Amino acid sequence: MTWKERNAMSATQEVDVVVIGAGFAGLIAARELSNAGHSVLVLEARDRVGGRVWTTNMLGHDLELGGTWVHWVQPHTWAEMTRYGRGIVRSPAAEEARWLGTGGVPRVGTLEEFLELISPGQQLIINRVREAIPRGPEPTAGQIAQLDALSIADHLATLDLDEEARSANESVWVGHVNAPLTETGMSTAYRWVAATGGHWELMHEASATYRVAGGMSEWTRLIAASVRGEVRLNTTVTSVTQGDAGATVETAAGEKIHTRFVVSTLPINAISGIEFTPPLPEPWQRAGRETVASRGSKVWIKVRGPVRRFFGYATPEHPISVLKSEFITEEESILVGFGPDHTRLDGTDLGAVQAAVDAIRPGLEVLAAVTHDWMADPLSRTTWMTHRPGQLTRDHAGLQRPHGVVHFATTDNADLWGGFVDGAIESGLREARLVGERLGPTTV
Structure with missing residues (x-):
């Protein structure tokens, strides 16, 4: 009796691989496996592809509610952009910088003056990167095991910085990690700087300078179109049950799909939304209980009239710690802000948004705001991966290890650019290769 015959009475559909989630990791894994001749079904709970990237046309512009910036030092990202003919658009260069000086006194200066302020501290923060993580693609090699217990705040406390430089450097890193620095491991800072060869300036550029021409959603749509199999939207997976001949995936609608392998792309914070039998391995359960550090917010803000191009920093205690201009016309300007804690700012409360803007760039009139609370979204429950100390x-190797026929592809367990689109693509490629090896060759 064949595999399909054994399971025909217990499942409504049989495929070689079910991929849970249609973000970058899931779409890349599905494309690779389907191109190799395996039958693949992608199940996505949202009504769109893309996962934590989402381009929406609001406030009169194409706005990225999730992941935004890319760079050519991110090898998997650049390869996929080349494959799908995606160019880059530079975010506007700032004409002025704003930050809080000693005693919280607002300061206005040039980009060069701000860089002069933060440069010594930025270098001190990552001085040990080459011994901590000597090679970017090997994030747990080197001396990181001896340094992993440190938070970024712990490390900053040891540095000889004056009040103004300390505040500026803290706010810069809050913008990077989207979380309180007391809860974010130095490992996150080290691994991202290691990915850029130890150069913090290049890491800053890679994480906040170049957008994808045409938007992230169009890029993921193109990838989805190249999957040789069904990408089924509005389909929530509720359980994955492993048996002697693969696994049965059940959806909220009661459908059962039998499959030889499963690729889960859910982030650490959201994977508990699916019941796995047998239960997930301890690294996944433990990380899911703790959650990762990121819990911040991102908000797009329309203000009246043209604004001189700027970036500004408040403090980690402010609801918006980082604010910068992105789109400017004669009638309006569109700003984007980031904060370390999504509970500190209601992006739908224009009064609260106005107060947060006033703390960094006073004199602007807020007209509208758009945000998506990724922490409250049950399919993500996080923004981007930032490790706790x-x-x-402790967990990286275990999060990559297959669990029976279940494999895990997510930026949360990537080696090089964990937390970025590049990490999602890397993990999708990795797990597609491993699953393909276990499936064996096809006749297609």
């Missing part, structure tokens, strides 16, 4: 070296 100790999580990287």
